[in-house]
Amino acid sequence: MQGAFAEHVHALDAVGARTRLVRTRDDLSGLDGIVLPGGESTTMTMLMERVGLLEPVRKAIQSGLATLATCAGLIVLASDITDGMSDQQGLGLLDVSVRRNGYGRQAESFEASLKIDGMNGHEFPGVFIRSPLVERTGDVKVIATYQGHPVAVQKDRILALCFHPELTTDLRLHREFVRLAGQHA
């Protein structure tokens, strides 16, 4: 809809997945996985609602569609959003509370190395851009934290991140997403 989708397409191409941009309901059919990219969560949810995509996406993810959500995508999935627009409503599919721009404005955007549970090898390069802050987690598995706050969580086939793997050349999280997507297919 809006955001850094081209970067995800590139990363998924690189791990051998076939991709398609989802802008209408018809684009959803036959998918094994969906990416909710970084961008502006208000813009994305508003557009999705206006064109009648919000409900179909909610149903698809609820019924097990593998999902990779980065930054704004995580906000769109979250059950509670603070500091959003007053009537900002998302998909409410991930039991976390997030504060929009919780780390501050652009001047506070940062890069930091992250240790991700279950991931071998070197630390993952975390690129945080006006990132949401996860303030509470419920029924999800936290797989990485930064300064005591969760920055990567997993719930069944949903992988949700505060940072942007698509802006790096590290493809390990995209590979993991493709593996999740392949499980049901």
Add this chain to the structure above:
Amino acid sequence: MAPEAPEGAGGAERPRRISIVAEGNGARHGNGSVKGSFKVKAGLAQMLKGGVIMDVVTAEHARIAQEAGACAVMALERVPADIRKEGGVARMSDPELIKSIMAAVTIPVMAKCRIGHFVEAQILEALGVDYIDESEVLTPADEENHIDKHPFKIPFVCGCRDLGEAARRIAEGAAMIRTKGEAGTGNVVEAVRHARAVNAGIRKLQGMNHAELVHEAKLIGAPVEVLVDCHKLGRLPVVNFAAGGIATPADAALMMQLGVDGVFVGSGIFKSEDPLKRAQAIVAATTYYDKPEVLAEVSAGLGKAMHGLEIPAIPKDELLAARGW
């Protein structure tokens, strides 16, 4: 990877990846994190892609823009159409106004400083705006030098008319580029000219070897490193938006089909009859830029667009795009 998307409907392949031209240093912190690196500066622009950035002059405008789906707003005292009409020296906006707009919305807030006025830029950085537009819409403060943008933690967007100008700005540290167009006219012709010039410049590089790239760099006054990146990527190495004269959903979609990553709309929204409706329509047109049936639907019944200006009717010394080099 075609720098110019196919014209006409359907299947337009979007340009791909953005790479890092200048490995910005950023400030290292005790906990190992780095702030203000070129990656996070250019990265914010990547998050704005496919979106519309709207000029706003009040907090109320900013809320309307956000409600309409803007991915960012540009905080200004006067929209370009009024700057053009009123004349005089146009400067950075009152910090009070910028702060009220920052408080009114959750989306990123940009603000303009004069070309070469690095102290206005320092002030904007101190205010904590998310992006600085070093803009020809304001009266230039330096006729030779643009701002050295590398030392700033806040990213910059700069205007260009062709590839050489874009490459010079990127070398100075711009993390995002936009066409200059001719702001405040409601006439898209200059934005089209500039977008096509950038595309043509990049296409020309594609068949060149390194020696020829060095020669081309000399001819267009561009740093060779940036041209090497453009050659490798088949596009500018940073996000590239259209700006200057976009007034209708069709204008926005036209620019998107010409291969830009998103659009700025200045005077076009709040100088029109029904700003909210027009803003929503331009947002939709930027997402569905290659779907004429959607464009037809969102273009209907928007009320009057802003009054446009023919470029030849503007005295040469009042052309904003000629500012900067």
